[in-house]
Amino acid sequence: MSETIFGDLSGVREGLAKVEYLADDGIASVVYLAERLGKPVLIEGPAGTGKTELAKSVAAMSGARLIRLQCYEGLDEAKALYEWNYKKQLLRIQADRGVDAEHEDWVELQDDIFQDEFLLTRPLLEAISAEDQVVLLIDEVDRVEIETEALLLEILSDYQVSIPELGTIMASQIPLVFLTSNNTRELSEALKRRCLFLHIDYPDLEREKQIVLTKVEGISENLAEQIARVVRSVRQLELKKAPSVSETLDWARTLVLLGIESIDVEQAKQTLHILLKYQSDIEKAAKELTVEA
Amino acid sequence: MLDLLSGFVGELRNAGLPVSLTENLDAMEAVKHIPIEDRDAFKYALAATLVKNEQHWRAFETVFEVYFSLRGPEYNVGDPDGNGEFDPESLEEWMSQQMQGMGGRGGGQDMSPEEIAEMLFRALLNADEAMMAAMARAAVTQFAGMEPGRPVGGTYYLYRTLRNLDLDGMLERLVDESAQRYEGELTPLAERLEREEFENRIEQLKREIEAEIRRRLVADRGVEAMAKTLRKPLPEDVDFMHASREEMANIRKAIQPLTRKLAARLARKRKHKRRGPLDFRATVRRSLSYGGVPAEPRFRHPRPNKPELIVVADISGSVAAFARFTLHLVYALQNQFSKVRSFVFIDGIDEVTHMFQNEEDITNAVHRVNTEADVVWVDGHSDYGHAFGVFWENFGKDVNAKSTMMFLGDARNNYHSTNAWVLKECQKRARSVFWLNPEPRSYWDTGDSVITEYSTYTDGVFECRNLRQLEGFVDNLA
Numbered sequence: 001m002s003e004t005i006f007g008d009l010s011g012v013r014e015g016l017a018k019v020e021y022l023a024d025d026g027i028a029s030v031v032y033l034a035e036r037l038g039k040p041v042l043i044e045g046p047a048g049t050g051k052t053e054l055a056k057s058v059a060a061m062s063g064a065r066l067i068r069l070q071c072y073e074g075l076d077e078a079k080a081l082y083e084w085n086y087k088k089q090l091l092r093i094q095a096d097r098g099v100d101a102e103h104e105d106w107v108e109l110q111d112d113i114f115q116d117e118f119l120l121t122r123p124l125l126e127a128i129s130a131e132d133q134v135v136l137l138i139d140e141v142d143r144v145e146i147e148t149e150a151l152l153l154e155i156l157s158d159y160q161v162s163i164p165e166l167g168t169i170m171a172s173q174i175p176l177v178f179l180t181s182n183n184t185r186e187l188s189e190a191l192k193r194r195c196l197f198l199h200i201d202y203p204d205l206e207r208e209k210q211i212v213l214t215k216v217e218g219i220s221e222n223l224a225e226q227i228a229r230v231v232r233s234v235r236q237l238e239l240k241k242a243p244s245v246s247e248t249l250d251w252a253r254t255l256v257l258l259g260i261e262s263i264d265v266e267q268a269k270q271t272l273h274i275l276l277k278y279q280s281d282i283e284k285a286a287k288e289l290t291v292e293a
Numbered sequence: 294m295l296d297l298l299s300g301f302v303g304e305l306r307n308a309g310l311p312v313s314l315t316e317n318l319d320a321m322e323a324v325k326h327i328p329i330e331d332r333d334a335f336k337y338a339l340a341a342t343l344v345k346n347e348q349h350w351r352a353f354e355t356v357f358e359v360y361f362s363l364r365g366p367e368y369n370v371g372d373p374d375g376n377g378e379f380d381p382e383s384l385e386e387w388m389s390q391q392m393q394g395m396g397g398r399g400g401g402q403d404m405s406p407e408e409i410a411e412m413l414f415r416a417l418l419n420a421d422e423a424m425m426a427a428m429a430r431a432a433v434t435q436f437a438g439m440e441p442g443r444p445v446g447g448t449y450y451l452y453r454t455l456r457n458l459d460l461d462g463m464l465e466r467l468v469d470e471s472a473q474r475y476e477g478e479l480t481p482l483a484e485r486l487e488r489e490e491f492e493n494r495i496e497q498l499k500r501e502i503e504a505e506i507r508r509r510l511v512a513d514r515g516v517e518a519m520a521k522t523l524r525k526p527l528p529e530d531v532d533f534m535h536a537s538r539e540e541m542a543n544i545r546k547a548i549q550p551l552t553r554k555l556a557a558r559l560a561r562k563r564k565h566k567r568r569g570p571l572d573f574r575a576t577v578r579r580s581l582s583y584g585g586v587p588a589e590p591r592f593r594h595p596r597p598n599k600p601e602l603i604v605v606a607d608i609s610g611s612v613a614a615f616a617r618f619t620l621h622l623v624y625a626l627q628n629q630f631s632k633v634r635s636f637v638f639i640d641g642i643d644e645v646t647h648m649f650q651n652e653e654d655i656t657n658a659v660h661r662v663n664t665e666a667d668v669v670w671v672d673g674h675s676d677y678g679h680a681f682g683v684f685w686e687n688f689g690k691d692v693n694a695k696s697t698m699m700f701l702g703d704a705r706n707n708y709h710s711t712n713a714w715v716l717k718e719c720q721k722r723a724r725s726v727f728w729l730n731p732e733p734r735s736y737w738d739t740g741d742s743v744i745t746e747y748s749t750y751t752d753g754v755f756e757c758r759n760l761r762q763l764e765g766f767v768d769n770l771a
Contacts, residue, residue, distance in 0.1 A: 009327070009334055029327070029337035036326040037319070044347060183347070184553065192345040193313055196323075199347040205493070229486040236489075265482045289482060 008032075020214050021050070021057035024207060030198040031058060040156050040177035042141075042195035047182055048244020049200045052139055055178035059135035064176070067130070068137045069123040071144045080151055081161060083120045089113040114165040124152075125161050127175045134175045141191075142181040149188050152179075156194045203245065205232055211245060216252045226263050227252050234275065234285050243275045251275045265289055298324070301360045304517075305343060308352050309527045312343050332361070348543065352527055358504060359511055406457065409435060413458070417467055417494050425494070429501035432458055433509070450506045460495050467491045529760040533618045533731055545621050547760050551767060552625040569593035601632040601695045603723075605684065607702030608668065609639040609675040615731035619701045620659045624649050634691070637662060638680035641670035644688070675705055677743070678712035685715045692722045700728040700751070704737075704744040711743050716750035726750065729757040729766065 012028045023031070031054075034041045043051045059066040069080060077083075092113050121129065127136040138152065155161060159171035179195060181187060203211060209228040212219060227248065235242045243251075251274045260267055269286045276282045298321060305312050320342040327338045336357055344353045409431055416424035433450070436457040468488050529547070531540045575591035583589070604623050608616040623635045627649045634646045643666045649658050670679060692698065698719055720726045728751045730737065730744060737744045748754040755766045 009331065025333045026337045026340070029334045030341045033323050033326060033338055033341060037322055039319070041341075042345075189311070189313075193315055195345075196319075196341040197345045198341060199350065205490075226483075226486070229490065230482075232493075233486060233489050263482065268482065289485070 015061040016057055019057045019060040021053060021061075022203075022207060022210050022214060023054075024203070027054065027198065027200065030196055034176060034196055037196070038159075038174045040179060040195045041198055042179045042181065042187070042192065043198045043200060044181045044183050045200035046202065046242070046244065048246045049202060050245055051180040051200055052137065054200070055135060055137040055180070058176060058178070059137075062133065062135070062176075064133040064135045065130070066135050066137060067123050067127045067175075068139060070139045071141050073143055073145065075144050075148055077151060079122055080124050080148075081122050082125045082163060083122065084114070084165075085118045085120045089118050092118070116166075119163075119166070124155050125169070127177075128155065128159060128161050128171045129169060130175070131172060133173065136175045136177045138177065138179045140182060141179045142184045142187060146185075146188055149191050153190055153194065156191070202235060202242070205229065208232070208245065208248065212248065212252045215249050216256060219252060219256050220261065223255065223261060223263070224252070227255070230263060230268060230289075231275070233289075237285060237288055239276065239281045239284065240278045241276070241281065247275050247277075294324075295321070297360070301339075301356065302343070304356050304360065305353065307521075308356060309530060310344065310349050310352060316343055316345075335361070348529070348547070349527060358507055406435065410458065410463075413498075414463060414466060417463065417491065417498065418470060420494060422497075425498055426501055429498060429505050433502055433505045450510075451503055454502055454506070455499065460499070464488075464491055464495060529764070531760070532758050533615045536614065536618075541617070544618060544760060548622055548625045551760070551764060552622070552629045600630060600697055601693075602626060602630045602634070603692065603696050603698045604633065604635045605642075605698070605700050605702075606635070606637050607639070607675060607677075608637045608662070608666075609673070611675060611705055612703050612731055615701075615703075617659070620662060622701075624658055634688075636684060636688070637666050637668055638677075638684075639668040639670075639673055640676035640679055641668050642680040642683050643667045674707050675702075676709045677702070677704060677706045677747075678710040681712045681715040685718060689715075689718065692719055694722065694724055696723045698723045698726045700726070700747075701731075701757075702728075703730055703732045703742065704728075704747055705741050706743050708741050711746050713743075713746045713750060716747055720750045720752070725752045727752060727766075728754040729763075730754055731758055732756070733758060 009028060009032050012032045013023050016023045016028070016031075030041055033039070043054065045051055056066060058064075093109065096109065119125075123136070127134050141149070141152070156177065159174050160168050162168045179191075202208075205228050208231065209224045212224040212227055213221065216224075231243055231248050231251075251271060254271055254274050255263065255267075258267075258271075268289055272282050272285055276285060299317075302312055302317050302320070320339055323338040323342050324335060327334045329335065339357065340350070340353060344350060409428060412424070413428045413432065415421070416428055433454055436454045468484075468491060471487050471491075472484065531544065533544070536544060569592050572591045572593040576587050576589075579589050579591055580587040604626065606616065606619045606623060608619070612619075620637075623633070627633045627635070627646075634644065635649060636642055636644050645662050645666050648661045648665065670676070700716075716726065728744075728747060732742070734756045736742065744754060755762065757763050757766060
């Protein structure tokens with residue numbers, strides 16, 4: 001790991017801003033620490049607040065390659081770590097037989113077929129064995145079963161992978177690791193202990209406005225301010241699913257496309273379905289917004 | 294620094310946060326990389342290494358404020374021999390003088406309440422944060438009437454300060470003022486947004502005042518004493534019966550994932566038990582290829598186990614707070630299980646399944662249950678016996694081997710007959726019967742509580758006063 005990726009704390013913020021990710025103090029500090037301490041970061045928070053985006057942005061900012069492991073129920077070693085390419089191994093054995101059948105030595109053959117050549121690397125092993133700088137993103141880690149989590153522990157704490165036939169593969173460089181979780185279940189203590197913890201919540205008014213301004217082209221400052229305010233107002237309602245940042249951005253883009261300069265109630269109501277995804281939520285918000293203050 | 298940090302970690306542990314040794318070491322390591330004068334970064338560094346649960350953030354923040362507030366540049370208390378840099382802001386200086394002479398109530402109070410209110414109004418209107426903070430300090434000095442050494446909590450001072458500031462009136466004035474500013478051109482929507490903006494600023498001011506009071510209390514009474522006073526239970530330890538509105542909201546959020554877990558636990562067996570009972574016919578058919586020797590036994594496919602849940606909840610006055618929580622739990626359960634039937638009772642019993650099913654919105658559903666459910670039979674005092682009797686009569690036939698039954702209540706029966714035989718029958722038929730009791734275990738069977746009589750016929754009675762206990766129940770269910 002080169003110590004000079006970020007420079008200092010403010011360097012992180014500026015670097016992230018350059019790749020259009022607006023970090024707040026908490027995010028910047030944790031990213032900075034992650035690099036300094038060489039520890040993975042566990043990012044938690046509601047859906048659509050830029051957890052995955054953060055990992056991508058850090059990769060973009062440091063010019064590293066992003067390796068992504070999408071977690072899902074039923075994920076196993078063969079898909080996350082490594083797998084022996086048994087077809088190729090079979091071919092190897094058969095090819096041997098053809099040439100000189102009398103010299104077949106089992107031990108030799110065994111050594112032969114359990115080699116790097118026959119190893120299929122999966123994201124975790126790939127991140128460990130990469131020569132260049134990589135950022136490893138383990139997305140939605142809460143989706144795997146609690147037993148599968150244990151798979152990650154070795155790689156997270158020691159940056160190594162043990163393969164019984166080959167021995168232990170150590171990382172040539174320590175990758176930056178980001179894990180994201182939607183908090184659908186409690187992660188195990190062992191996993192949490194190994195990580196730095198970062199909770200990303202909905203941004204505050206000012207930051208949301210800035211995000212809208214950076215990400216949406218041709219939006220006026222006035223409209224961005226209004227959008228941020230309406231969204232905050234909607235988030236305060238008790239909804240099934242509060243609007244996320246990405247939905248705010250979609251909404252902002254829609255309004256710009258429609259050529260709207262300032263929002264009034266009617267327009268807001270007509271475009272609410274972009275912000276909210278449940279019919280009951282839309283009705284509730286529409287009702288709330290119409291009631292005169 | 295090391296002492297300070299280990300004291301800090303000790304206090305976090307006292308507050309109930311699980312901080313392990315490795316995390317402690319990480320924190321020590323982390324602060325080395327942070328410029329020490331950057332207070333925010335310092336805070337986030339500690340948080341990232343020590344707090345691994347978003348719910349604990351508030352507790353962490355409180356402890357942090359107590360331990361590290363005085364080390365801010367404007368106080369210079371943490372550094373005993375350092376003479377401190379001169380602080381350019383005269384207000385700050387005036388303030389710290391105030392602090393020293395707090396008991397003496399001598400000089401310096403040259404601002405009248407009206408002036409403070411006026412300046413605060415300007416600050417709020419223009420969202421001038423520095424000014425707001427300064428005014429918060431001034432307001433605390435002026436109104437809170439803090440006396441050194443007095444062992445009261447911050448809430449008392451906070452109340453006194455806020456009462457004098459009349460923030461509600463302030464809000465109205467702010468809204469009027471801004472309406473005038475735009476000369477009535479505001480649409481209703483804009484007006485509403487404007488109002489919310491001001492509410493937000495006032496909320497911020499309140500937090501500022503609270504922090505200010507806390508800072509002074511710490512200065513007055515020392516870190517340890519304050520940390521102890523301010524210690525609040527973590528969200529998972531909050532008692533359902535005495536939860537404040539805000540705590541309730543937190544609890545509600547935590548219920549969702551818990552019910553998912555419960556559903557997973559109850560359905561789990563089908564995953565682990567891959568084999569059903571011996572399939573005799575298939576085994577014999579198979580044995581033909583081995584010359585009639587049943588070498589390879591065949592098994593039936595296990596029947597998928599669809600858990601059905603029957604929830605019977607007490608919603609009487611004695612468990613009112615718990616009942617609120619119960620209803621949320623039932624609602625959350627309804628979304629997770631394919632088949633949930635819910636009943637509520639006081640002395641009569643009524644099925645409320647349909648109210649939860651057709652209602653998208655939980656608050657509406659709870660409201661409907663409270664108003665429409667027909668649960669009063671005679672006088673509206675709990676009568677478990679009668680309610681259970683009616684339950685068995687009307688719905689007993691629906692209890693079958695697939696159903697898991699959950700009773701929620703304190704079993705305070707007002708000395709009526711218990712009708713415990715209903716539970717006995719239920720236990721015979723149902724897959725399992727659980728009882729969750731919101732009372733502390735030591736209160737069980739005191740007075741009119743008849744929990745033991747019921748518990749003989751259940752698969753377990755669990756004390757369920759906070760989220761941690763509820764989680765424990767769900768965990769043990771496997």
